[in-house]
Structures are given as C-alpha cells and as structure tokens.
Amino acid sequence: xxxxxxxxNTGEWEVVCGLExxxxxxxxxxxxxxxxxxxGGEPNSQVSPVDAGMPGxxxxxxxxxxxxxxxxxxxxxxxxxxxxxxxxKNYFYADLPQGYQISQYLEPLVGEGTVYLDMPDGEVIxxxxxxxxxxxxxxxxxxxxxxxKTYIDLNRSGVALMEIVSKPDxxxxxxxxAYIQKLRSILRYLGTCDGNMAEGSLRCDINVSVRKPGAxxxxxxxxxxxxxxxxxxxxIEAEATRQIELIEEGGEVIQETRLYDPRKxxxxxxxxxxxxxxxxxxxxxxxxxxxxxxxxxxxxKADMPELPDEKKQRFIQDYGLGAYDAGVLVAExxxxxxxxxxxxxxxxxxxxxxxxGEFFGAMNxxxxxxxxAPVNAAMLGELLDLMADNTISGRIAKDVFxxxxxxxxxxxxxxxxxxxxxxxxxxxxxxxxxxVIAENPEQVQQVKDxxxxxMGWFVGQAxxxxxxxxxxxxxxxxxxxxxx
Amino acid sequence: xxVDKDTVAKIAKLAxxxxxxxxxxxxxQELSNILRWVEHLGELDTDGVEPMxxxxxxxxxxxxxxxxDGRRQNDIVANAPESKHGFFVVPRVVE
Numbered sequence: 001x002x003x004x005x006x007x008x009n010t011g012e013w014e015v016v017c018g019l020e021x022x023x024x025x026x027x028x029x030x031x032x033x034x035x036x037x038x039x040g041g042e043p044n045s046q047v048s049p050v051d052a053g054m055p056g057x058x059x060x061x062x063x064x065x066x067x068x069x070x071x072x073x074x075x076x077x078x079x080x081x082x083x084x085x086x087x088x089k090n091y092f093y094a095d096l097p098q099g100y101q102i103s104q105y106l107e108p109l110v111g112e113g114t115v116y117l118d119m120p121d122g123e124v125i126x127x128x129x130x131x132x133x134x135x136x137x138x139x140x141x142x143x144x145x146x147x148x149k150t151y152i153d154l155n156r157s158g159v160a161l162m163e164i165v166s167k168p169d170x171x172x173x174x175x176x177x178a179y180i181q182k183l184r185s186i187l188r189y190l191g192t193c194d195g196n197m198a199e200g201s202l203r204c205d206i207n208v209s210v211r212k213p214g215a216x217x218x219x220x221x222x223x224x225x226x227x228x229x230x231x232x233x234x235x236i237e238a239e240a241t242r243q244i245e246l247i248e249e250g251g252e253v254i255q256e257t258r259l260y261d262p263r264k265x266x267x268x269x270x271x272x273x274x275x276x277x278x279x280x281x282x283x284x285x286x287x288x289x290x291x292x293x294x295x296x297x298x299x300x301k302a303d304m305p306e307l308p309d310e311k312k313q314r315f316i317q318d319y320g321l322g323a324y325d326a327g328v329l330v331a332e333x334x335x336x337x338x339x340x341x342x343x344x345x346x347x348x349x350x351x352x353x354x355x356x357g358e359f360f361g362a363m364n365x366x367x368x369x370x371x372x373a374p375v376n377a378a379m380l381g382e383l384l385d386l387m388a389d390n391t392i393s394g395r396i397a398k399d400v401f402x403x404x405x406x407x408x409x410x411x412x413x414x415x416x417x418x419x420x421x422x423x424x425x426x427x428x429x430x431x432x433x434x435x436v437i438a439e440n441p442e443q444v445q446q447v448k449d450x451x452x453x454x455m456g457w458f459v460g461q462a463x464x465x466x467x468x469x470x471x472x473x474x475x476x477x478x479x480x481x482x483x484x
Numbered sequence: 485x486x487v488d489k490d491t492v493a494k495i496a497k498l499a500x501x502x503x504x505x506x507x508x509x510x511x512x513q514e515l516s517n518i519l520r521w522v523e524h525l526g527e528l529d530t531d532g533v534e535p536m537x538x539x540x541x542x543x544x545x546x547x548x549x550x551x552x553d554g555r556r557q558n559d560i561v562a563n564a565p566e567s568k569h570g571f572f573v574v575p576r577v578v579e
Binding site for chain 1: 494498500537538542543544545546547548549550551552553554555556557560561568569570571572573574575576577578
C-alpha cells in the first residue's frame with residue numbers, strides 16, 4: 001500500500017503516531033474497593049469510603065481485575081511481568097478525592113507486545129505495544145449544571161482501567177483507526193473491556209509528530225480527549241497539518257498537551273493548565289508489589305478464547321475465504337459465530353457472500369445490531385439450502401430474503417405462499433420459450449445471423465415471463481437447442 | 485542536597501499549601517536539613533540488595549470481585565460543604 005504523506009510547501013511529510021488507550025476493565029467491583037462499577041447509577045451511589053478518599057481507608061486489590069489485565073496482556077502477545085509495582089501519581093483535581101491516582105509507572109504489569117492491523121487491501125501491519133499498566137479511574141465532573149459550579153459524581157472513581165501504550169509505529173490516520181478497531185476487537189473477544197467509546201469505556205490520547213520521510217523523529221504533541229474512531233483520524237490529520245505549517249513557517253513544535261475540538265476540526269493548546277503538572281510518582285506505601293505466579297498465568301492462558309487473528313487464519317484455511325472477507329467476519333465474535341452457524345454444512349463461500357452482502361447490508365440499512373436482526377442464522381441457512389437444491393434461483397432468493405427481513409417469516413413458507421419455486425419442468429419451460437420465440441421473429445433472425453448477444457436477450461425475456469422463476473441454466477440449454 | 489526558595493514555593497504550590505513569603509526562608513533551611521540527614525543513607529553500599537518493600541514477608545492481599553459497598557449516597561456527601569441531588573458541588577473547575 002502507498003505510504004500516507006502530507007504535501008507541504010517544502011515537499012512531502014510523514015506522520016508518526018503512538019496511541020495511549022484507556023480501557024475500562026469489565027468487573028463487578030472496583031480495583032481497590034468493593035463498590036459497584038455499573039454505568040449510569042444515581043450519583044455517588046457506587047462509592048466506598050476508599051473511592052471518596054476518606055482518611056484511613058486502605059485499598060485492597062481486586063484479583064479478577066488483575067486477571068483481566070493479564071488476559072489482555074496475553075491477547076496482545078505481550079510479556080507478563082511477574083513483579084510489578086503500584087505507585088501514586090499525585091495531582092489535584094476536584095474529581096480525584098485522594099489527591100493521587102494509584103497507577104503503575106516504572107514497573108508495569110505487562111511489557112512489550114504486538115497488535116496486527118488488518119488493512120482494507122489485505123495488508124497486515126504490526127504495531128508494537130510498549131506496555132500495559134493498571135490504574136484507577138477518576139470521578140466525573142459536570143460543568144453545565146449550575147453557573148459558577150461544578151458537580152462531582154464519584155461513581156467512576158476507583159474503577160479499574162488498563163492503559164495500553166503503543167510504540168510510535170502508526171503512520172497514518174487510517175492505521176490509527178485500524179489499530180483502535182483491532183484493539184477493541186481483541187478486548188471484546190477476551191471480555192476484558194466492552195470497548196464502548198460513547199460511554200467512555202475506551203478513551204484515546206494520541207501522540208503525533210511529523211518528519212521528512214526517513215528523517216529522525218520530530219517533537220511530538222499529545223492530543224487528548226478524542227472519543228471516536230472518526231475523531232481520532234481527523235485529529236491526527238489536523239494536528240499533523242498544524243505542525244507542518246508551523247515548521248514550514250520557520251517555527252518549532254513545542255512538546256505539549258493539546259485538546260481536539262471536533263466542532264472546529266482543530267487542536268488547541270492546553271498550555272498554562274499543564275505547567276503545574278509534576279506527578280511526583282512514588283511507590284504506594286499502602287500496597288505491596290504485585291507478584292504474579294507462573295501457574296496463574298498458565299491457567300489464564302489455558303482459558304483464552306480463539307482470538308481474531310487465529311480465527312481469521314482458520315476462516316481463510318478452512319473455509320477458503322479471502323483475507324478481507326475473513327477480517328470483516330471475525331471483527332466481532334458474535335458475527336464470526338453467526339457466520340459459522342450459517343456456513344456449517346453448506347458452501348462456505350456462498351455463506352460468506354450472503355452474510356457480508358445481503359445480511360450486513362440489511363443490518364446497516366435498518367441500523368440494527370446482530371442480536372436485533374429479524375433473520376437468524378438458521379433462517380438464513382434455510383434460504384441458502386433452498387438455493388443449493390435449486391428450489392429457488394439466486395435472484396428470487398434476494399427477494400425472499402427481503403421478505404424474510406420485513407416479516408420475520410421463514411424462507412420455505414414465503415416460497416410456498418408466493419409460489420416462487422423455480423420452474424425446472426422442461427415441458428413448462430419449453431412452452432414459455434416457444435411463445436417468446438414466436439412473438440419475436442426479428443430477434444430470432446438476429447440470432448441466426450450469429451448475434452450471440454441477442455441470445456442473452458432471450459434469456460432475459462424468459463426470466464421476465466416467469467417472474468424470475470425459470471432456472472437460468474435450463475433456459476440457456478433449451479434456447480441453444482431451439483435457436484442454435 | 486540543598487533546596488532553594490523557588491523549590492520550596494513550587495513544592496508548596498504542588499501540595500496546595502499556602503506558604504507566606506516570610507516563611508520561605510525558614511522552610512528552605514528546614515527542608516535542606518531533612519534532605520541532608522536522609523542523604524546519610526547514601527553512604528551505605530546497597531549494590532545487589534533487593535529493595536525492601538515490607539518489614540514482614542508477605543504478598544499483596546487480594547479480594548474477590550464482589551460488590552459489598554456503596555449504596556450510601558447520603559453518607560458519602562455528608563461532610564461536603566455543598567451538595568445537591570447527590571452530587572458534590574464545588575466552585576466551577578474551568579476546563
């Protein structure tokens with residue numbers, strides 16, 4: 001694939017990005033307290049004294065959260081560190097009652113790994129993972145409830161997060177989008193994060209720098225608060241373009257934190273608010289180092305589901321699918337399962353075409369998820385069976401599918417009810433063809449003069465006369481006999 | 485290591501502690517003395533010695549993933565200078 005370049009006045013520029021993703025761990029209770037993690041509860045109803053930063057309260061780590069983070073590390077093909085340390089990241093903010101966030105700094109739980117991006121042209125691009133560490137989430141501030149006031153809800157305070165940091169291996173907005181989607185897919189397969197960007201369970205900060213192709217790394221800026229794949233892609237382009245213009249005008253990029261404004265489509269500096277940031281990390285005296293025994297990791301490993309990369313490989317090998325179709329089908333575990341149910345005992349490629357074509361098309365058009373679709377795997381399978389045994393033609397099958405989607409009826413019932421069975425009776429077809437031939441002497445002459453295209457026209461007329469129910473293969477054969 | 489007045493002012497700001505200018509000199513002396521005293525530890529050769537994280541040999545205690553706390557909104561905001569509809573209410577934090 002051609003490399004992504006931005007044209008400046010002094011030539012082409014390359015974009016270099018690294019992503020930091022905060023992924024909320026799926027668990028019932030918080031990382032260091034026994035309060036619930038559910039989204040959307042009454043304000044401050046899911047808060048323990050630990051989460052509220054009450055004096056004297058001690059954090060006790062949630063074993064399941066650690067397990068989820070290890071599982072994610074394994075899913076990223078990453079090093080699991082047997083010894084890691086929780087540290088305090090100190091800063092003041094109204095939604096951080098402790099005055100510090102418990103995080104991991106020098107010794108994270110998970111080290112280097114790799115994520116493979118599936119690009120639309122079938123290319124696979126590896127992106128390095130630098131680290132994954134566990135930390136607490138902060139509370140939520142609402143600034144628009146009352147003039148001059150900020151409302152604080154601590155329900156999210158203390159919920160377990162994984163911060164997943166990539167290496168600066170990403171070279172285009174498209175790759176950044178593919179990276180988030182792939183990571184999201186892996187997290188959802190593992191059941192360690194629901195990946196919901198709208199609810200904030202997956203949040204993204206982007207490090208962006210530019211350079212002339214082949215040159216050393218430029219100075220980077222961190223763009224915060226980007227909460228959809230589309231915005232991430234926009235933000236990278238906007239920030240890279242800003243840096244290029246700045247450099248070409250003789251300026252210099254200053255390492256800083258910037259905020260993406262989706263309405264204006266630009267990033268702006270957060271300087272000033274940032275200058276006081278000096279986190280003064282130190283090991284949390286309330287917590288001992290986290291020791292992960294080998295057999296624990298082995299048990300987690302034994303319990304891992306088949307992940308998207310392996311599933312994709314299997315779909316390519318076992319079902320003979322192309323890399324792109326396989327990638328689309330495995331992106332969501334539910335979709336992959338649905339496909340396998342449809343393909344089971346049937347022609348795998350036809351099944352893939354129908355699932356990615358008609359079925360996804362209908363889903364997108366209706367704006368529904370798989371579990372809300374009025375046609376299930378068994379119903380789609382029945383339709384494919386009717387095609388396979390020549391009960392209906394492919395053309396009619398599409399009409400039947402539409403009817404199924406609208407009414408929720410089964411394919412067999414619709415075919416029966418509307419009399420859509422394919423005409424395979426030679427006598428009946430011959431009678432129809434004879435009529436078409438008799439009515440169109442001019443075209444018959446053209447065929448006899450050697451115009452083969454008109455043969456196709458006759459097939460079309462026969463299909464029209466039967467409402468698409470004629471078996472096209474038989475029509476072709478009979479016509480050739482009669483006109484050839 | 486000795487600290488200067490600017491460092492004292494910075495530390496105070498980070499810790500959100502108000503230090504009046506006339507207090508700075510005394511605090512600078514005090515902090516420098518503390519640091520010099522701690523620096524004696526540097527005289528020990530600790531090469532190859534594992535950092536001690538606890539005086540007792542034990543591992544990090546873990547709990548199971550169970551919900552056993554929360555559902556006490558009133559208690560949580562009880563000490564807040566201002567609260568409304570279950571929220572803490574603080575002077576506006578400008579983004």
